[in-house]
Amino acid sequence: MKPAAEVLRDLAQPTHIAVHSSRALCGEVDASAADDDKKRDDKELEPLRRKPTLQGVPAEQIEAFRLAPWQVLHSLGRAISLARRGAGRGLAEHWGSLKYSQALIGKQGAYMGLSAEGRETADYYKALQSGELGTGLALALATQILGRRYPDHCVSIVPADTALRAGFALTSRDAGHRSGYRYRPRFLAEVWKPGEPSRVFPIESKGNHSNPPASHAQLASASAHVEAVHIGAWNETPSLLFSTELPLDGPLTVHCLQAPGRDGWLRDPTDPGHRSLDHPVEETNIYPGIVVPSKEHESPTPLPGFHLQPQHHAWFGHVLARTLAAGLTAFAGDGDATVQYLTKRQGQRHFTGFAHAATGSVQDARQKILGTAFVGTDHVFRLNRTRVEAFSGVAEDLFTHLEAGRVHQYRKEVYARRDAWPHAVWDSHWGGPVSVNPDGSVLAMRELREHGPGARA
Numbered sequence: 450m451k452p453a454a455e456v457l458r459d460l461a462q463p464t465h466i467a468v469h470s471s472r473a474l475c476g477e478v479d480a481s482a483a484d485d486d487k488k489r490d491d492k493e494l495e496p497l498r499r500k501p502t503l504q505g506v507p508a509e510q511i512e513a514f515r516l517a518p519w520q521v522l523h524s525l526g527r528a529i530s531l532a533r534r535g536a537g538r539g540l541a542e543h544w545g546s547l548k549y550s551q552a553l554i555g556k557q558g559a560y561m562g563l564s565a566e567g568r569e570t571a572d573y574y575k576a577l578q579s580g581e582l583g584t585g586l587a588l589a590l591a592t593q594i595l596g597r598r599y600p601d602h603c604v605s606i607v608p609a610d611t612a613l614r615a616g617f618a619l620t621s622r623d624a625g626h627r628s629g630y631r632y633r634p635r636f637l638a639e640v641w642k643p644g645e646p647s648r649v650f651p652i653e654s655k656g657n658h659s660n661p662p663a664s665h666a667q668l669a670s671a672s673a674h675v676e677a678v679h680i681g682a683w684n685e686t687p688s689l690l691f692s693t694e695l696p697l698d699g700p701l702t703v704h705c706l707q708a709p710g711r712d713g714w715l716r717d718p719t720d721p722g723h724r725s726l727d728h729p730v731e732e733t734n735i736y737p738g739i740v741v742p743s744k745e746h747e748s749p750t751p752l753p754g755f756h757l758q759p760q761h762h763a764w765f766g767h768v769l770a771r772t773l774a775a776g777l778t779a780f781a782g783d784g785d786a787t788v789q790y791l792t793k794r795q796g797q798r799h800f801t802g803f804a805h806a807a808t809g810s811v812q813d814a815r816q817k818i819l820g821t822a823f824v825g826t827d828h829v830f831r832l833n834r835t836r837v838e839a840f841s842g843v844a845e846d847l848f849t850h851l852e853a854g855r856v857h858q859y860r861k862e863v864y865a866r867r868d869a870w871p872h873a874v875w876d877s878h879w880g881g882p883v884s885v886n887p888d889g890s891v892l893a894m895r896e897l898r899e900h901g902p903g904a905r906a
Contacts, residue, residue: 453835453896456551460519460894461875461882464555466586467702468514470505474665474704478503481662482669497632498752499672500688500708510594511705516586517874518553518561522546523884523892524592525585526841528636530779531611531772531796543780544828547839549582550894551832553701560700568697571658583656583693586703588636591652591689594705595640602642603864605888607772609634609651609678614794615768616735617755628737630753633677634688639715639769643864647766649713651675651686656693664692664704672708677754679739681712681762715766716759724763726770726856732792735761773888774856780890781842782813782826786852816840816893818879819871823891824848836897837881847889863889 451459486496526543552567563571570578588606595604610619610633618627634651641647653671657663668690675688687710695701738751740758757765775790784800791797814827818840825842843851850859867887876883881895 450833451551453832453837456832457837457881457894457896458875459554460522460550461517462555462557463515463517463874464557464559464561466514466516466590467560467700468511468590468705469702470508470511470705472505474668475503475505475706477661477665478668478672478706481665482672485666485669497670497673498676498754499669500676501684502709503668503672503690503706504709506594506689506705506707510597511590514590514593514703516561516589517882517884518549518555519874519882519892519894520589520884521553521582521585522549523585523886523890524589525549525581526892527776527780527886527888527890528584528588528606528608529581530776531608541782541826541828543841544839546581546585546892547828547830547894549578552578552582562700563695563697567695571695571697575658579656579658579693579695580654581656582695583691583703584635584654586693586701587652587654587691587705590691590703590705591636591638591650594689595638595650599640599648602640603860603867603887605639605641605769605773606636606652607639607769607776609637611775611791611795612637612765612768612772613678613755614796615730615772615792616733616757616761616765617737618734618794628753628755630677630737630755632673632753633755634675637678637769638689639766639773641860643861647715647769649680649686649715649765649769651678651688652691653688654691654693656695658695658697660696661694661702661704664694664702667692668704668706675708677739678757679754680757680765681714681759683739683741683756685710685712687711687713715762715769724767726767726860727854728767729789730768730771730792730795731764732794733764770856770860774851774859777843777888777890778848778851781824781848783852789854790856814840814842815845816842816879818883818891818893819873819876819885821871821885821891822846825891829897837894838897839892839894841892842890844889844891859889863887 526546554564555561636652653674655667671690688708739754778786822845823842883893
């Protein structure tokens, strides 16, 4: 059993991540999709509707991909802060990322892989661990890909279900015209710059503890998930697909592909005469279905899925901006601030009222990390018998805007500071690993400091 101090140092070790994206991978995924279609045909099931064309991601967008394990956990924690899966009712979902504090290992000059604990956990929780660690790695890589593609923009990632629920009934529990279609992407990436139209990329992420053929099948399935959301013209929404292979021996590999497209553009939601990002989202009921081009005088039957046409674009940009704000305030532990950003169908009630013991979160902590003041929430637990504390939050000046509902001002300021955030993954003054994202969020952990009689245990 490693001493906690050694675990903390390991979490802050930047490590190379193997990334695979090529024309050959596209061929393997197409073959896997054809095999799946044959199996479905044998069972008299309809073939899945997938993206018609997949491509490799250009090498310059995926090369030199390095992360510290702690940055992977930060990426995962931000992704699941609105997950609504645990007994915490949404107030402390992101702490679930900390269970992987000893799952990844890497050394300088080597590639990241599973640690002994990660391999042992894989024997019992394969799907959970591979899926969640795959999410952390995939979203970090997606942010790098889109950041390199649009260097003067910000990249924001929000859970697709939360965003879509503002306009669609996704399940039988949602009021409205239910789609009945279970395929949809897990995340949406918005690439934005104040005063300009933003662009949205559906993202599907999967993971496995198996081998490349398992990733080929997962990418074929992911193609069906991203196909379910169209923004603008039919079949022109660009998407990113990921499958992370976490073998029990050897380095992990992120397999990634892209679906090309010329659309996915949203009007700037702050244009005069449109809508203010500081106003609540208007929940609506868009009839589900993807409208395909038709010949004159024909009325084609819509395909299953979710289509955001031009009349929805300004509204959906509004939804994305406020869903991002909700994720940040939830990550900082402030349920009251989060409620203002979500509609009833998006899960307002998960951030109000009672939370079960040991699952709640309260925004009442302040820390100075890497020279920046942050406000947020903290969590104390034992790491190999040593008490440690984790802190998650948002830069204090930015959180002040979010708490007051000033989304427009938050986006203006975070854009201006997009290249000014520190890149260090260890803060000697704090005493442990740290990760600061360009959205102004931070995740940090250290051994718990006692302060004499009556100190918090």
